Amino acid sequence: MWAPPEMIRSARDLGQTSIALTDHASLSNFESILESLLIEREAAKAWGDIEVFVGLEITHVPAKHIAGMAKKARRAGAEVILVHGETLSEPVEPGTNRASVECQDIDILAHPGLISEEDASLAMQNGIFLEITAKRGHSLTNGHVAKVAQHVGASMLVNTDAHDPADLITAERAIQIALGAGIPNNEALKIVNENAKTLIHRIRNRK
Numbered sequence: 001m002w003a004p005p006e007m008i009r010s011a012r013d014l015g016q017t018s019i020a021l022t023d024h025a026s027l028s029n030f031e032s033i034l035e036s037l038l039i040e041r042e043a044a045k046a047w048g049d050i051e052v053f054v055g056l057e058i059t060h061v062p063a064k065h066i067a068g069m070a071k072k073a074r075r076a077g078a079e080v081i082l083v084h085g086e087t088l089s090e091p092v093e094p095g096t097n098r099a100s101v102e103c104q105d106i107d108i109l110a111h112p113g114l115i116s117e118e119d120a121s122l123a124m125q126n127g128i129f130l131e132i133t134a135k136r137g138h139s140l141t142n143g144h145v146a147k148v149a150q151h152v153g154a155s156m157l158v159n160t161d162a163h164d165p166a167d168l169i170t171a172e173r174a175i176q177i178a179l180g181a182g183i184p185n186n187e188a189l190k191i192v193n194e195n196a197k198t199l200i201h202r203i204r205n206r207k
């Protein structure tokens with residue numbers, strides 16, 4: 001079970017300068033999740049040297065409700081909004097990927113499985129990052145996601161999908177995971193360094 005303060009400290013120990021806490025959320029619980037995470041963030045300021053972003057991973061919400069929920073979550077203080085995409089390992093409703101890439105309130109489509117070129121193209125047009133994931137199971141389709149994203153010019157991020165401190169990784173490991181998905185070296189470096197910064201700037205500018 002994850003304990004947010006432990007995640008924050010572990011990320012810091014791995015040399016990370018920021019972390020996004022994004023618990024699984026659906027329509028009934030997103031407000032209470034955000035409230036709790038804001039309290040954790042406030043407390044973690046005592047450690048000073050790691051920036052904490054609070055958000056949600058919209059999970060198993062019917063595709064037709066994703067855009068509405070994302071809007072409400074943003075108003076409730078979600079700084080980073082992911083959707084649990086159509087992974088092969090923990091499948092959600094078909095159409096979840098499409099509903100996510102059409103919604104500009106979404107920042108990242110997590111583990112999008114066998115995403116179509118059309119959906120990846122919409123992600124590119126709407127500035128939504130596609131996730132290359134460190135998580136076992138979800139990572140089965142990293143190679144496919146990387147290929148389609150590169151083909152249409154969609155931006156990728158390497159995320160841990162960490163549910164436990166042991167799931168957290170260093171930047172070096174993130175680069176290896178991108179390389180393992182078949183992404184060329186210069187592009188892997190860009191994804192891990194610059195794309196992550198682009199998202200952080202976007203979050204800061206929204207505040």
Ligand SMILES: [Zn+2]
Nearest residue numbers: 057084085110
């Ligand atoms: Zn997920």
